[in-house]
Amino acid sequence: MVSDGEVFTSQERGVKPLLFLLKEKKEFLKGASVADKVIGKAAALLMVLGEIKEVHTLIISEPAIKVFEKHNIPCFYDKKVTRIVNRTGDGLCPMETLCLDVENPQEAFERITSL
Numbered sequence: 001m002v003s004d005g006e007v008f009t010s011q012e013r014g015v016k017p018l019l020f021l022l023k024e025k026k027e028f029l030k031g032a033s034v035a036d037k038v039i040g041k042a043a044a045l046l047m048v049l050g051e052i053k054e055v056h057t058l059i060i061s062e063p064a065i066k067v068f069e070k071h072n073i074p075c076f077y078d079k080k081v082t083r084i085v086n087r088t089g090d091g092l093c094p095m096e097t098l099c100l101d102v103e104n105p106q107e108a109f110e111r112i113t114s115l
Contacts (some may be wrong), residue, residue, distance in 0.1 A: 046108060
């Protein structure tokens with residue numbers, strides 16, 4: 001992620017880096033350009049909550065694209081998928097499943113942080 005010339009990277013998986021920034025450095029996200037390998041709906045909602053400017057990703061789910069479109073956030077990707085699968089490949093990503101019926105970014109944050 002890049003914000004005002006400052007770069008943030010993380011080796012953490014999933015939505016953990018976004019949760020860290022939202023809790024500890026929310027101002028960093030505002031207006032940031034975000035790049036990630038995979039983005040599902042949960043991550044998209046968290047990025048909207050952080051008020052990012054744009055996102056670039058290799059793989060994105062259709063629900064995540066709809067979130068970015070609804071909030072007028074430019075989204076650039078290599079591959080669109082129906083849903084994000086879990087790390088073992090035998091089901092849906094738990095975060096994607098948790099937020100599938102959520103439209104409000106704050107509600108998504110609350111659901112994810114209550115786990």
